[in-house]
Amino acid sequence: MKTIGLERSRRILGNSAAGSPARRATVLGIGLWLAVLVMATGAMAGEPAPAAAPAGAIVDNFDYADAAAAQAAWRAMGGTAGAVPAEVDGQKALRMPCNFRGTKIDRASWDRPVQLDMTACRGMRFRVRCRDTSPVAGFSLYLQSGDGWYATHFAPTDREGWTTITLDKEDMGTEGRPAGWGRISTIRLSAWRGQNTDTELVIAGMTLVGQQAAIAVVRGESAARDAPREMESVVQYTRTVTTCLKELGLDYSVVSDLDLVAGRLKDTRLVILPHNPSMPDAAAETIARFLEGGGKMMAFYGMPGRLWQAVGMQSGTHVPQKFDGYFASIRFQDAALAGAPPVVGQRSWNIRGARPVEARSRVAAVWFDKDGKSTDWPAVLASDNCIYMTHVLLQDDAAHKRRMLLAMAGRLVPDLWRQAVEASVERVRRAEKETTGKVRDAEIPPRQVQPFRDTLARARAGLADAASLSKEGKYPEAIEQAEKAQRGLAEAWCLAQRSQPGEHRAFWCHSAFGPPGMTWDEAIKTLADNGFTAIVPNMCWAGTAFYESKVLPVAPEVKEKGDQIALCLAACRKYGLQCHVWKVNWNTAGRAPKEFMDRLREEGRLQVRFSGKPDDHWLCPSHPENQKLERDSMVEVATAYDVDGIHFDYIRYPDRDGCFCPGCRERFEETIGVRIANWPADVRRDAALETKWLDWRRDSITRLVAATSEAVRKARPKCRVSAAVFSNWAVDRDNVGQDWKLWCERGYVDFVCPMDYTPYNGEFESMVARQVQWAGKVPCYPGIGLSTWPSQTDIGKVIDQIYVTRRLGTRGFTIFEFNATTASEVVPLCGKGITAKE
Ligand SMILES: [Zn+2]
Numbered sequence: 127m128k129t130i131g132l133e134r135s136r137r138i139l140g141n142s143a144a145g146s147p148a149r150r151a152t153v154l155g156i157g158l159w160l161a162v163l164v165m166a167t168g169a170m171a172g173e174p175a176p177a178a179a180p181a182g183a184i185v186d187n188f189d190y191a192d193a194a195a196a197q198a199a200w201r202a203m204g205g206t207a208g209a210v211p212a213e214v215d216g217q218k219a220l221r222m223p224c225n226f227r228g229t230k231i232d233r234a235s236w237d238r239p240v241q242l243d244m245t246a247c248r249g250m251r252f253r254v255r256c257r258d259t260s261p262v263a264g265f266s267l268y269l270q271s272g273d274g275w276y277a278t279h280f281a282p283t284d285r286e287g288w289t290t291i292t293l294d295k296e297d298m299g300t301e302g303r304p305a306g307w308g309r310i311s312t313i314r315l316s317a318w319r320g321q322n323t324d325t326e327l328v329i330a331g332m333t334l335v336g337q338q339a340a341i342a343v344v345r346g347e348s349a350a351r352d353a354p355r356e357m358e359s360v361v362q363y364t365r366t367v368t369t370c371l372k373e374l375g376l377d378y379s380v381v382s383d384l385d386l387v388a389g390r391l392k393d394t395r396l397v398i399l400p401h402n403p404s405m406p407d408a409a410a411e412t413i414a415r416f417l418e419g420g421g422k423m424m425a426f427y428g429m430p431g432r433l434w435q436a437v438g439m440q441s442g443t444h445v446p447q448k449f450d451g452y453f454a455s456i457r458f459q460d461a462a463l464a465g466a467p468p469v470v471g472q473r474s475w476n477i478r479g480a481r482p483v484e485a486r487s488r489v490a491a492v493w494f495d496k497d498g499k500s501t502d503w504p505a506v507l508a509s510d511n512c513i514y515m516t517h518v519l520l521q522d523d524a525a526h527k528r529r530m531l532l533a534m535a536g537r538l539v540p541d542l543w544r545q546a547v548e549a550s551v552e553r554v555r556r557a558e559k560e561t562t563g564k565v566r567d568a569e570i571p572p573r574q575v576q577p578f579r580d581t582l583a584r585a586r587a588g589l590a591d592a593a594s595l596s597k598e599g600k601y602p603e604a605i606e607q608a609e610k611a612q613r614g615l616a617e618a619w620c621l622a623q624r625s626q627p628g629e630h631r632a633f634w635c636h637s638a639f640g641p642p643g644m645t646w647d648e649a650i651k652t653l654a655d656n657g658f659t660a661i662v663p664n665m666c667w668a669g670t671a672f673y674e675s676k677v678l679p680v681a682p683e684v685k686e687k688g689d690q691i692a693l694c695l696a697a698c699r700k701y702g703l704q705c706h707v708w709k710v711n712w713n714t715a716g717r718a719p720k721e722f723m724d725r726l727r728e729e730g731r732l733q734v735r736f737s738g739k740p741d742d743h744w745l746c747p748s749h750p751e752n753q754k755l756e757r758d759s760m761v762e763v764a765t766a767y768d769v770d771g772i773h774f775d776y777i778r779y780p781d782r783d784g785c786f787c788p789g790c791r792e793r794f795e796e797t798i799g800v801r802i803a804n805w806p807a808d809v810r811r812d813a814a815l816e817t818k819w820l821d822w823r824r825d826s827i828t829r830l831v832a833a834t835s836e837a838v839r840k841a842r843p844k845c846r847v848s849a850a851v852f853s854n855w856a857v858d859r860d861n862v863g864q865d866w867k868l869w870c871e872r873g874y875v876d877f878v879c880p881m882d883y884t885p886y887n888g889e890f891e892s893m894v895a896r897q898v899q900w901a902g903k904v905p906c907y908p909g910i911g912l913s914t915w916p917s918q919t920d921i922g923k924v925i926d927q928i929y930v931t932r933r934l935g936t937r938g939f940t941i942f943e944f945n946a947t948t949a950s951e952v953v954p955l956c957g958k959g960i961t962a963k964e
C-alpha cells in the first residue's frame with residue numbers, strides 16, 4: 127500500500143440523506159472511484175421541468191422572471207431560505223441566502239432538477255461570489271445519478287469579484303452507487319454551517335466544459351470490473367495526463383471506456399489512452415473505427431490487440447528494470463519529434479517492450495539509464511496516426527513532460543500547437559499585468575529592489591519574444607520563451623515579498639530519510655539558508671521506528687542508512703533548525719513487521735469496525751498496552767535524543783466506525799456501568815448511549831495525549847509537544863474523536879498544526895480564523911497543503927496563505943511537505959522574500 131502520511135485527501139462533508147447521522151465526514155479519494163462504475167442503462171424517465179442541456183451546454187443561465195420561478199427551479203431544502211434572482215455586475219444571477227443565524231440547519235442547500243448527459247465532457251463550470259465565507263465550513267456540489275451522487279468541494283476565492291469554478295468529473299468522489307454520468311437528475315448546492323452568522327452565495331452562468339473538444343481522454347473505468355487492482359493507477363495516470371493538458375491550455379473531454387460507443391467521438395480529432403489495462407470490446411471497436419476514419423491516437427503503455435494493428439506497431443512483453451535507475455530518461459532522436467525536449471526525465475520501473483513495424487512506424491525516442499547509457503529499448507514510437515509511449519506518464523520532470531506531451535499531440539493534430547502557444551502567451555500576459563498591478567515598489571525590502579527590477583525586465587523581454595515567435599508560427603520556440611517568462615515573473619513576485627522576523631516556519635517531511643537525493647545535512651542547510659526555522663520529520667509509525675528504538679520494531683533500512691533521528695538532529699544543530707520528531711500514532715500503514723502484527727492481533731489490540739470486520743492498520747486506542755506502547759515510544763524519543771519537540775499525527779480514530787472490538791465493549795461497559803444488550807447496534811440506536819460512547823472514545827485519545835505530554839515534560843522539560851490535527855474541531859471531535867481544543871485548554875500541547883489543506887485561500891482563511899479561537903492561548907501554526915494542491919509548486923499560493931497566517935496573527939505556519947520537488951523549486955523561492963533571512 128502507498129504511504130498515507132498526514133491526512134492528505136481533501137475532505138468534504140457527506141451529503142447524507144435525511145435521517146442518517148447528521149454530518150459524516152467523507153474522504154474524497156481515489157478509492158471511492160471503485161464504487162462509481164455502474165453506468166447508465168435504459169432510457170431516462172421523464173422528470174418535471176428539466177433544464178434542457180443542448181450541446182453548447184448551458185446548464186442554467188439564471189434568467190428567472192421572479193423569486194417564485196427561481197425557487198421552483200432551485201428548491202430550498204428544509205429550513206433553507208429561498209433563492210432570489212438578481213442582476214449582479216451586469217450578470218443574471220441567483221442570490222442564495224445562507225441563513226445560519228438563529229436556525230438549526232446543518233447546511234443551506236438547494237436542489238435543481240435537471241436531465242443532463244455528462245458522458246462526453248470534462249466537467250461543469252459556474253461563477254460564484256461570496257463576500258464573507260467565514261460562516262461557511264465548506265461549499266459542496268452534488269450531482270445525483272440514480273440512487274447515488276457524485277460529490278465535490280469548491281470555494282469562492284475572490285472576495286471582491288466573481289470566482290470561476292471548474293469542477294472536473296475525474297475529481298469528484300461518490301456517495302452511494304451513482305448510475306453514471308449520462309443520468310444526472312439533480313444538481314445540489316450546499317453551504318455547510320461553520321458559524322452562527324448569515325452570509326450569501328451568489329451564483330451565475332452554469333455550463334458544461336469540454337464538450338466538442340478536439341481531445342478525448344479515455345478513462346479506463348472498466349478496470350474496476352476487469353482489473354480492480356489497477357483502478358487506482360487508472361485514476362492517477364489519467365489525471366497526470368489531464369493535468370498536463372490543463373496546464374497547456376488545451377481543451378479536452380474525459381470519456382469513460384464504458385461509455386465509449388459509436389458517435390461519442392464525432393467531434394474528436396485525438397484520442398488519448400493514458401492507462402487502459404482493460405477495455406470493453408465496444409470501446410476498442412469505436413476507437414478502431416475512429417482511426418480508420420482518419421482520427422489520431424496517443425497511447426501509453428497498453429492498448430487492446432486490434433489497436434496495435436490499426437496504428438502499425440507491435441506490442442511487446444513486460445520488461446522490468448535491470449537495476450534501480452535503468453529506465454531514467456527518455457531521449458529523442460534528432461528531429462524525430464518537432465518541439466520535444468531532447469531529454470525528458472522519467473524514472474520508470476518497467477516498460478512494455480513494444481517495437482515498430484517496418485514501413486509503418488519508427489522509434490522516436492529511446493530509454494537511457496541513470497548513467498546516461500542507452501538501454502536500446504524504445505521509449506516513444508511514432509506512426510502516421512499514433513504516438514505511443516512504452517510506459518505511463520509519471521509526474522517527475524513536469525516541465526519537460528508537458529512539452530513532450532504537447533510535441534506528441536501537436537505532431538498528430540498540428541493546430542494544438544497554436545492553441546497551446548496562444549494560451550501560454552495569454553497566461554503570461556495576465557500574470558505580468560497582475561504582478562505589475564500588485565507590487566508596490568515602496569514595500570519591497572531595499573536590498574531586493576534591484577534584483578526585482580532586473581528579473582521583471584527579463585521576463586517582459588521574454589514575453590515580447592514569445593508573442594512575436596507565436597505570430598511567426600515558431601511554436602516550439604515561442605512556448606520555450608513563454609515558459610521562461612513565466613518563471614521570471616514568479617521569481618520577480620517572490621523578490622517583491624517581505625519577510626517577518628520571529629516566525630515559526632516549519633516543513634513536515636514525510637520521508638524519514640529526508641528528500642530523495644539529498645543528505646540530511648544538505649536538506650537542513652537548504653531550509654536554514656532560506657529562512658525556515660523548524661523541521662517535522664516523520665521518524666516513526668505505530669509499529670516502525672527509523673532510529674535505534676528499544677520500544678518499536680526498527681526498520682531494516684536503519685542498519686544500512688543509519689539512525690535517522692541522529693542524522694537529522696545533527697544537521698539541525700549545525701544549521702540552527704528546530705527538530706520536532708513526528709510520529710504517526712495508532713496507524714501501522716502496513717509497515718510493521720509480521721511478527722509484531724501477529725502478536726497484536728493475538729492479543730486483541732487491533733481495531734474492529736462497526737461491521738465487525740477487523741481493521742489491521744489501526745491499533746485499538748482504548749487498549750492499555752497500546753496506550754503504553756504509544757506513550758513509551760514518544761517518551762523514548764524525547765529521552766534518548768536532544769530533540770526540540772515531539773509531534774502527534776493520526777492522533778484520532780479513522781472515522782465513526784472504529785473501534786468496536788470486544789475489548790472496547792468491555793472497557794466502555796465498565797466505564798458507564800451498564801451492560802449493552804445489542805453490541806454494537808445499540809450504541810447508534812440509543813442517542814443517550816451514543817453521546818456517552820462519543821465522549822468515551824474522545825477520552826481514549828485525549829488520555830494518551832495527556833499521559834505522553836506529562837511524561838515527556840518530566841523527561842526533558844524543554845521538549846515541546848505538538849500535534850497535526852484535523853481542521854474542523856467542532857465536527858471532527860465526534861467524527862474521529864479528536865478533541866484538540868480541549869488539549870489546548872488543558873495545556874497538553876505547546877502548539878497545534880491544523881491540516882488546512884485547501885487550495886482556496888478564502889477557505890484557508892476561514893479555517894485559520896476559527897482555529898486560532900479554538901487554540902486560545904496555545905500557538906496555532908496552520909498547515910499549508912502545498913503538496914496536496916493541483917500544482918505542487920504553486921509558490922504564489924504559498925505566499926498568499928502565509929499572508930493569511932500573518933493577518934490572523936499566528937506567528938508561524940507549517941508546510942506539507944519537504945520533498946525533492948519542494949526542496950528545489952519552492953524553498954529557494956520562499957527564501958528570496960517571504961521567508962528571507964534577516
Ligand atoms: Zn477497540
